Amino acid sequence: MSAGVGVDLENLWIRFGDFVAVRDANVNINGGDFFSFLGPSGCGKTTILRAVSGFLEPSDGRVLIGGNDMKGIGPNKRPTALIFQNLALFPLMKVWENITFSMEIKGASVRERRKRADELLDMIALPGQGDKLPSELSGGQRQRVAIARALCAEPDVLLLDEPLSALDLKLRQHMRTELREIQQRVGITFIYITHDQGEALTMSDSIAVMKAGVIDQIGNGKTIYNDPSTAFAASFVGENNVFRGKIKRIMGEEALIQTNRSGELVARISTANQGKMKEGDAAMMFIRPEAFALAPKGAKGTHFVTAKVNNEEFEGNVFNIFMEGDGGKELKVSIPNLGQSFEDHTGQNITLEYETKNAVIVPAGELAAE
Amino acid sequence: MPSFLKEFFKRNGTGMGSLMLGLVLFWTVGLIILPQLSMLDFSFRPNLPPPEIGGPKDVYTLENYKYLIYGPEGGSQDYNAVDLKVFFRTLVAAVCVTVFNLILCYPIAYYLAQTKGNHIRIFALMLIIPYWINEILRAFALRIIFGETGVLNNMLVGLGVFDTPFDFIRNDIALYAGLGYAYILLMIFPIYNVIESLDRNQIEAARDMGASWPMIHRRVVIPYAKPGISSGCTMVFMLSAGALAAPQILGGPSSLWFTQLIYQQFNDNSDWPQGAAYAVVLLVTCILLVLAVMRLFKVNMGDIGK
């Protein structure tokens, strides 16, 4: 799938006065990929997208599309199409006029435009709705019209700025699949922006995790989830339990960490930090709720954790156990519900075990806000 | 009692509600509708000395309207060429002032509405402050600028653009400038108001798809701003056609505005019925013209209030 047009950001800086919105971003997006920028609100995602689409000039560094430097090329001249956070459909134009606006600009006849609109309406599963106004459509339908309008311009790169954020959960999940399908059908590069890690994980070939203008990690969904390179990436993507401490001994790819609350534990050093951590370094160990299993009471060793249970809840597919954790944060454990009997441990100390490969060590750093 | 009235009384109480309703009715009926109706009544009566009012000669007649078209009975001409010419010139000039104002104000309104920052507030203030000065003073100030020995002529002659001073007043340039200037705010603010509520992303979306700026204005901004444009144009047109001070002060000696004729009838000739008839003709024509143009551009009455 490398036929499409790629996008590269080289040492990209964007400043607004003294404020640095994007700091030294380096990203290579392969042609035909579904690439996501994932980060909390205000971290500079929209800013990056605006730099790619040409509404913002980089303060420093370069934006390349298909290998060509885009400096000085306006948004109307770039092979990109942007889908706005609020869609920005033209309220006074009918759906078909909206969709084929890019053809109107090029002077296409009404017949050509109608024909193309019908094709695209079929593709987005809204056949025969071309004569409605955008206000007469539902949220999800408007969403699809915005996609069709962007695709009609036949861009090499489609830029999507949290296009699903205004939809309710069900529709959002449905649209995820649909977007991914559309992307695979048209085969062009999608750059997708979201603060929803579920969206990023399910749709993307590659994800860049952003924090306050800085790109923390780039990788595919599995890498980001299983092998985070920073404390922020580990805590932002999916639920995670943190254990703070100091590296006591490096043992090849693994390390023994002296944790503040749970004694000495062994875990894998994340790939990006292999060889970079040394004994005595402040470190954080992360274990996912689903990576724990109940162990015999009082079992001791470097892959056992004992703590007091605050409360428990039954979620259907899992039992959640909330225990006293590190730094005032609760330790969450999810045990799959396989029909086993499950006693209530509230108030008791219980022991958990994990496999070393499922626990990952990164340098101590800022955690994502809840 | 209709439900909205019931609701109104429930919200404001019977006493307060009646008072408010009474005041509003007094304002619309007592101060606007009744005087206008009496003007209408005047316009259909002959001009009689006070003792004969209510007498046998005081009957409804169309003679005041006929006068505008045919002139005095037994006059030398078939038509009242002088007054009719003034009438149509006034309408054409008011249309020109409106169009000129629109062309001038749309870019200003767009700029004000779509730019952020403190300088915009200063800009708006600079537009508003001149309106603290009363209309007459403003008109005379323009006379100082445009007069034969005025600032502009001194400058142009000094620069060698003209050999002799150009008579801006006789050529009505001062009048058009004065009228245009008088109603600038009435054009800018309605347009500004609508454009301000236009989502900037729509402009960017159009731009992103490759639209040029003229195209963006033609297809995205202007259609959206249409209610503001029409209410601005309506106000400027109505007020220019009905202006009196500016034509009086800035108009050339040979070019009368129709309102000046009306004024003469009321004041100099003491012919109220004739003046009322002229005023009614002007009002009705203006309203019909506005309605026709609205129809042409597919604007609804409801949009105007936006």
Ligand SMILES: Nc1ncnc2c1ncn2[C@@H]1O[C@H](COP(=O)(O)OP(=O)(O)OP(=O)(O)O)[C@@H](O)[C@H]1O
């Ligand atoms: N034109 C601007 N002038 C000054 N600061 C700006 C401007 N645009 C954005 N910023 C700042 O840059 C930072 C990043 O903004 P951006 O819109 O890229 O965030 P985002 O990641 O898209 O957030 P969200 O998820 O809420 O949309 C914010 O702190 C914002 O205040």
Ligand SMILES: [Mg+2]
């Ligand atoms: Mg954003």
